[in-house]
Structure formats: C-alpha cells, structure tokens
Amino acid sequence: MNIFFDVDYTLLGLDNTLRPGTMDTLHKLIDDGHLIYIWSGVGLRWEMVREHKLEPMVSGVYEKPTDRFHERLEGLGVPLVPDFVIDDYPEIVAAFGGVWVPPYFFKKPDDGQMERIYNIIGDFVRDGHSEDRQYKARGTTLPLF
C-alpha cells in the first residue's frame, strides 16, 4: 500500500525527536512491500527527512491538504491517492482511512504507538479492517470517538 505519515506530533515531537520505534517500523513496512510517503500541512519536509536519515525509506515527500482532502491532492502536487494515512489529526484519517495517533510532543520511551500502527496495518492488509479503536475506515463520519 501507499502509506502516508504526517510529520508534526505523528513522527516528530516538539523536541525534534522521532517517535520511538519509527525507524524499525518503517523498515518493517517496507520489507512487507509497502511504500512510505511523508507529508505535512506546513509544506515539504525534506529537511526533517534528511536530518533523521529517513530518505532511503521514503518514496515521496509532499504537502498535505488540511481541508477538502481528496479535492486538494492534485493542486498540491500529490500524484497518488493515499491508501492509508497515519496522523494525529482525525479528520484526514477519516477521509482516507488509516490510524489516528495521540499527539507525540516529547521524548517518551514507553510510547508504543509505532508498534500499534504496524499491527493495525497488518490487520487491515489481512482482514480489510482492524478492531483497534485507533483505526478509522475510509469515509468514517465524524465524530470519531
């Protein structure tokens, strides 16, 4: 699948640390045959991707729509529709389907979210859905919780 990860508070904290397990999880997803994309509502985040040595794992870096999610993809130069998104912003997860994650602000060694994301993706690939409450199907209507 084409899996799109948000940057701020999803993979990256305010303290510029990566969410624990990020590298391991991205490697595992690639080994499973997925493609990883990075996008952000504040623009192209190549600097973050390079600083954290994610470049070899990433198939594209894009600007993320912050509203009218499907309609704005083309105008933002996103050349494909995400199959699955990971974001701390629930609306975009509901639009494309994926995993909502609680915002990651500061280094937190016991944060188990990356492993949880990996397991939800495994559920989705196998069953077409996940029982995990952080999973949202494409087109879920709000409120999410």
Ligand SMILES: [Mg+2]
């Ligand atoms: Mg975010």
